[in-house]
Amino acid sequence: METLYQQVADELKAGIERGVYQPGDKLPGVRTLSKQRNVSIATVITAYRHLEDAGLIEARNRSGYYLREKSQPLAPEPLTSRPPNKPVPVNGQALVLNMGKASHDPSVIQLGAAVPDASFLPVRAIERAITQAARFHRDNVAAYEFPPGLPALRRQIARRMVEAGCPxxxxxxxxxxxxxxxxSLALRAVTKPGDVVxxxxxxxxxxLQVIDNLGLKALEIPTHPRTGISLEALELALEQWPIKAxxxxxxxxxxxxxxxxxxxxARLVELLASHxxxxxxxxxxxxxxxxxxxxxICKGLSPTGDVLYCxxxxxxxxxxxxxxxxxxxxHQQQVEYMKYVLNLATPTMPQLAVASLLEGGQYERHLRKVKNDYALAVSRMSGTVMALFPEGTRITRPEGGFVIWVELPKDVNSLELAQQAMARGISIAPGPIFSANRKYQNFVRLSCACRWDETAMKALSTLAVLVTRKDVNSI
Ligand SMILES: Cc1ncc(COP(=O)(O)O)c(C=O)c1O
Incomplete structure (x- = not known):
């Protein structure tokens, strides 16, 4: 088990490795961090000393701790994507089902589906919330909760959205x-078959599967790995193609x-609104x-824009x-009606349970913890990939979530790699499933929210061998 100071040190290190702090930046003050993390000042100081010993940071006289000028090099990032500029129907998504099925197999190391390992989820709190829902809301549990859904849950969600600046x-x-x-409801509400999204x-x-299922076409827009969709490219595409959403x-x-x-x-919402x-x-x-x-939230930045928030x-x-x-x-009325036609209602029991987890503050408490856990998981996985994978590998530097997008040397075929990995009990998500044009042959997505143990590390080193095609038969 990690001690408290190690946890604090690991979290800081995760931030440093992902570039949250630049060389020469001042790190949070000892008192501030102790309050933020709800740990003693002694714990914070021990954590900082630990990072100082590791050569990552330095204490400057009476001024606090700073990130050393020469810190660990960051892995290079993939460049802005350059997809074909043409709307296409989606195909080749059958592979995704295989990955989904593999995510249930306990003998498979789960680096594919973006499904967090149970150790990242508040399973005990959920269990209690469900038990209480069954006990205290017997009548409700047995009944349909027709669209729009449980009022108590909608109140809690609205509150959170308002707090995030979206009234x-x-x-x-x-x-x-x-x-x-x-x-699916959002795209059904605003498109008809043949439309371009x-x-x-x-x-x-x-x-992409929803787009496929509704008979739509996808137009892939160049996207930057840190700042997202290119607004310049989108603007040009809006002039050129009959985009409907x-x-x-x-x-x-x-x-x-x-x-x-x-x-x-803000510019995205304005640009779309103007069209x-x-x-x-x-x-x-x-x-x-x-x-x-x-x-x-984009929807919060424009009270008049036509935004369907999911x-x-x-x-x-x-x-x-x-x-x-x-x-x-x-589109409220239409969406409520379509939801009703599709499946009448969302099950009542989990609605009650989630409402109580939000009301009781367990959700917020869990978030505070799990965000750090994910940051650490991303940092560990990125560091290990960088250390093991061959030259030419590029890795994204997400500031949230728990997946990384890894660009492999050009000659690697990630569909073949995924098959070879699966034959060795490792699931990964090959790049082409993230593209309607089946681009990204030499990319994979890795989920970092897996159980981090010897087996996971061994899986990564197996992947590294497969990618480099060194003595593959020996693994
Ligand atoms: C970007 C994104 N949207 C939607 C979903 C689907 O979420 P849910 O499981 O709530 O249907 C996922 C799940 O992987 C996702 O990554």
Whole structure:
């Protein structure tokens, strides 16, 4: 078990490795950090001494601790993507199902699906909340909770959105079966078959599947690994193609982990509004930023824009609860009706449980802890990949969430790599599933929210051997 000071030191180190602090930057003061982390001053000082011993930081006389000028080199990042500038139907998504199925197999090391290991989830608190829901809400539990969904849950969600700078009323929220259903309802509400949807490139394969399922076409827009979708490229695409919707994950996108700066978000909303095009905003990772405050919400930046906001508790509480929501703005009635037609209602029991976890403060407490856990997990995984993988490997530097996007040397075929890895009991997500054009042949996405033990490290070294194609038969 890690001691408290080691935990604090590891978290600081994670921030340093991901470039939160630049060489020469002052680190948080001892008292500030002790308050923030709710640990004693002695613990913080021991943590700082530990990092000083490791040569990462230096104490400057009476001025505090600073990041040393010569700190560890960061892994190079992938460049802004350059997808083909043409709308296409989506294909080749069958692979995703295999990855989903593998995520249930306990004998497989899970680096593929973006599903957090149970050790990152508040399973005990969920168990208690479900037991209490069953005991205290017997009548409700047995009944349908028709759209828009449980009022107590919608109130809590609206409160959180308001606190994040997005003023919505509980009646403007519809509870869904996860964010996936929210995305599907959003695109159903604003498109018809054959329409073109602009998406980030690479993008979440679940979104591509919805586009496929609704008979739409995807237009992949160049995307920067840290600042997200290129607004210049989107503007040109809007002139050139009959785009009917734009779907973006502004905060800690999947797989890049990009987070759009506030001014980009505002410009995105304005640009789309000026073309009368709705924005589908997927904010499923928004609560999982590693540092400072919660990033802003596009919908909150424009009270008049046509933004359909989608979220869920799958990455924070548990994906199996299947609780998500949509704030569809002017499409409220249509979305409520479509949700009703599709599956009548979201199950009542998990709605009650999530409402009580939000009301009781367990959600917020869990977030504080898990954000640090994810930061550490990303840092560990990135550091290990950088140490083991061959020259030419590039890694994203997400500031939130728990996936990294890894560019491998050009001659690596990630679809073959995924097959070879699976034959050795390791699941990874190959690059082409994140593209309608099946680009990113030499990229993989790795989920860092796995159980970090000898087996995980061995899996990474096996992957490194497969990537370098050194003595593959020996593993
Ligand atoms: C960006 C993004 N949106 C939506 C989803 C789907 O979330 P849910 O499990 O809540 O349906 C995921 C899950 O991986 C995701 O990464």
């Amino acid at each position: 919505v009323h509980p009646d403007e929220i519809v509870i869904t079966n996860g964010c996936q259903e929210a995305l 602009a998406v980030e490139s690479p993008t979440f394969y679940g979104l 734009c779907a973006v994950t502004p905060n800690f996108s999947n797989p890049l982990g990009s987070c759009m700066p506030d001014d980009h978000k 009368n095009i709705p924005l589908v905003e997927d904010d499923v990772y928004g609560d999982l930023g590693f540092s400072t405050g919660r990033p802003s 979220g869920s508790f799958s990455k924070t509480l548990a994906p199996g609860l299947r609780i998500g929501w949509i704030a569809p703005g002017r």
